[in-house]
Amino acid sequence: MRIVLIGNYQPDGQESMRRFADMLVEGFGRAGLATETWLPTVFFGALVRQTTSGLGKWLGYLDKWVLFPLVLRWRTRGTARADHRFHICDHSNAPYLPHLPAAQTGITCHDVLAIRGGLGYADAYVAASRMGRVLQAWILGSLRRAERLAAVSHFTLGQLNELTTPATPAADWRVIHNAFNARFWPMPxxxxxxxxxxxxxxxxxxxxxxxxxxxxxxxxxxxxxxxxxxxxxxxxxxxxxxxxxxxxxxxxxxxxxxxxxxxxxxxxxxxxxxxxxxxxxxxxxxxxxxxxxxxxxxxxxxxxxxxxxxxxxxxxxxxxxxxxxxxxxxxxxxxxxxxxxxxxxxxxxxxxxxxxxxxFEPAAMTAAYLDLLAIPVLTPSPMLQPASL
Missing domain, CATH: 3.40.50.2000 (Glycogen Phosphorylase B;)
Structure with missing residues (x-):
């Protein structure tokens, strides 16, 4: 069994999403599973200093939404076998779902704040530009395609269900709480x-x-x-x-x-x-x-x-x-x-x-994701014990 995680475009600097992907890599590794992370290639974005505004933002969009889907289709040729699972670590990358084998792919929805902001909900406290509204509508529409989805709280899953329902009636949408993404302890x-x-x-x-x-x-x-x-x-x-x-x-x-x-x-x-x-x-x-x-x-x-x-x-x-x-x-x-x-x-x-x-121990989160992705645990249970908090 091999797990492929789909991570975020590095120039965007989404540190919390990087840590979340690292948590999954570590947890799956303790379960004895081979895991790799695929990131959108920085090609057009390499031509500018930053990709969060102006021309750089549009070049980043080319990398993320034009180039990387082509890469995904190319890389999954011959790999979409029963012993492969794919997981998109951030719901904002939901537009990648059509380019991956649906039955073998999961996604994590961390929140629907930007989506709701794009739809005009004031209680999201997230403003959206005209392009942002288009992008968030695309993300929401893409999330409907998810056959396996983990929301990080019951509240987030409830909000997502209010906005849309799975396109596949038999889809498995569930809550998997986040775990600690680093060690926290009472420091003397x-x-x-x-x-x-x-x-x-x-x-x-x-x-x-x-x-x-x-x-x-x-x-x-x-x-x-x-x-x-x-x-x-x-x-x-x-x-x-x-x-x-x-x-x-x-x-x-x-x-x-x-x-x-x-x-x-x-x-x-x-x-x-x-x-x-x-x-x-x-x-x-x-x-x-x-x-x-x-x-x-x-x-x-x-x-x-x-x-x-x-x-x-x-x-x-x-x-x-x-x-x-x-x-x-x-x-x-x-x-x-x-x-x-x-x-x-x-x-x-x-x-x-x-x-x-x-x-919120990491072992519990890992076990829940293995279940979501229908991955049998082949190693003894001590391999899933969490690192000390």
Whole structure:
């Protein structure tokens, strides 16, 4: 049995999708299966410095949507045998489905946010250009062809089913939760201290933590509103890890008198991220829309108390081991945080979070994908044991 994973166009820089593909490669390898990854060839895109806008974007489209389908058809000649399986790692590559053997091909749907944004749904918090709307409609139409599909949450599968139904009535569409795509653990304070110091954090001050991009749906400004609602009851720092701070966020911090308490850690290295999760006063994730929400379980695995949006799928992912509030209700987030200043309450939430993380072990995800792709496990079960979290 050989598994071929279809990955993303490298110049697009979709790091989370690369890590997801790597997870599958590692898991299938532990199951004793030969696995390889096919990526769209960078041919026309090599003529420019970047392929995310302007002429470069159109050259990237030629590579992804004209050249690579031809490559797929050529490479699958003679390989579409019963002992081969193909899996498209990202639903945005659904237009490749017609170029692969349908009964032997699966696909993962991570979210339908861009699709819904292209259809005009405001609650997706994803804007779409005219070309983007055309592309997302193409992606949605292509997803209908999937005979084997994994959605990363019940919420995502529900949204997909609302938009379309499988073209094949006997299609197998199911939920397979994501697993951890790296090791996360409660880092001891003495190990975290030098990493935090290097990141510019004052070790004598507690901090709230947000991890993510500057996309509007991430709702980073709520942490500022939350800190303002806390007032004199809590005077710690507000740390944003991930994307650099956008001007509007800095302006709001200035207006609230919080600018001196805001700390940015742009693109932290993995160990620094673990140190941040492990030592924060609380991890705050007030997102308006997600397909899964990896940071929720990453924070839980590091022993952080989690305050998260009440919008689906966050409760599904948190497993009830988080405090949930309306993403527009800063006082509710502030009140939930004040509750966590009680030691036993905080510790109970942390322990519940650590227990919840067991649902997302890599071995469980691997076994579920093997079942989706109808691949018998030929190796002893210890081969599917996960790496330590």
């Amino acid at each position: 304070a003495d190990q975290a201290a030098p990493l935090l110091r290097a990141a510019g954090l004052d070790l004598n001050q507690p901090f709230l933590l947000h991890v993510g991009s500057d996309l509007p749906r991430k709702n980073r400004a709520l942490l500022l509103e939350m800190a303002a609602a806390l007032g004199s009851r809590w005077a710690g720092l507000i740390c944003f890890a991930g994307a650099p701070l956008e001007p509007a966020l800095l302006a709001r911090a200035e207006a609230l008198g919080l600018r001196q308490r805001v700390v940015a850690v742009a693109s932290p290295a993995h160990e620094t991220l673990v140190a941040l999760y492990s030592t924060c006063a609380a991890f705050v994730f007030p997102s308006y829309s997600e397909g899964f929400g990896w940071p929720v379980i990453e924070a839980q695995a590091c022993g952080a108390p989690v305050l998260v949006s009440s919008v689906a799928p966050m409760p599904e992912v948190s497993g009830g081991a988080a405090r949930h509030a309306d993403p527009d209700d800063a006082p509710a987030f502030a009140a939930a945080f004040l509750d966590l200043l009680d030691g036993p309450t905080r510790q109970a939430l942390v322990q519940a979070g650590l227990a919840n993380c067991q649902r």
